[in-house]
Amino acid sequence: GNSVTQMEGPVTLSEEAFLTINCTYTATGYPSLFWYVQYPGEGLQLLLKATKADDKGSNKGFEATYRKETTSFHLEKGSVQVSDSAVYFCALTPRQGGKLIFGQGTELSVKP
């Protein structure tokens, strides 16, 4: 079956630190991969996506590369800000469409 596993949180960093949130997946075929961000009290916003192997999604300084050989889609940012504090969800959807399958979410807290 399809599944997504994220590193457990919470992750606490100081401002301007480097961020990595690990995400690995299990899927049949060639899924599309996503990172969503949820700020406190809000719904989800798409942060970035990649639809095929070796694609790099990027947005707002965040990056993630679709690695088929390691079935990973790790989220990185070179210098985090306090405003990046949120919960980050890795997700996939099978190429044939259908449900989004979410990881458990990783809470990020950035301290000034």
Add this chain to the structure above:
Amino acid sequence: GAVVSQHPSWVICKSGTSVKIECRSLDFQATTMFWYRQFPKQSLMLMATSNEGSKATYEQGVEKDKFLINHASLTLSTLTVTSAHPEDSSFYICSARDGGLAGQSYNEQFFGPGTRLTVL
């Protein structure tokens, strides 16, 4: 573009009453809408998938008679929590997918801001 709204953003109701939550796609036609439930500090749990004009498909363990879903048009889906009880208190999030939005992946879902339901 690709904006999804939900109404209300929060609601408090008494035990035993029914509550309706609306999900609208504002600038595209949503052939498919999804309803999720999220408990504090947890991931999203898919409750059901609804396609316009047909009955919703519920995930295992979700009571279809308690969570009534209607997707009567390409821009509106509603979730009605019937005879709500305190254990139904949660954050309900909808998303919508458009199969024909130019330049967008068929797989992409757009999420509403969520509705916080508190049942007293």
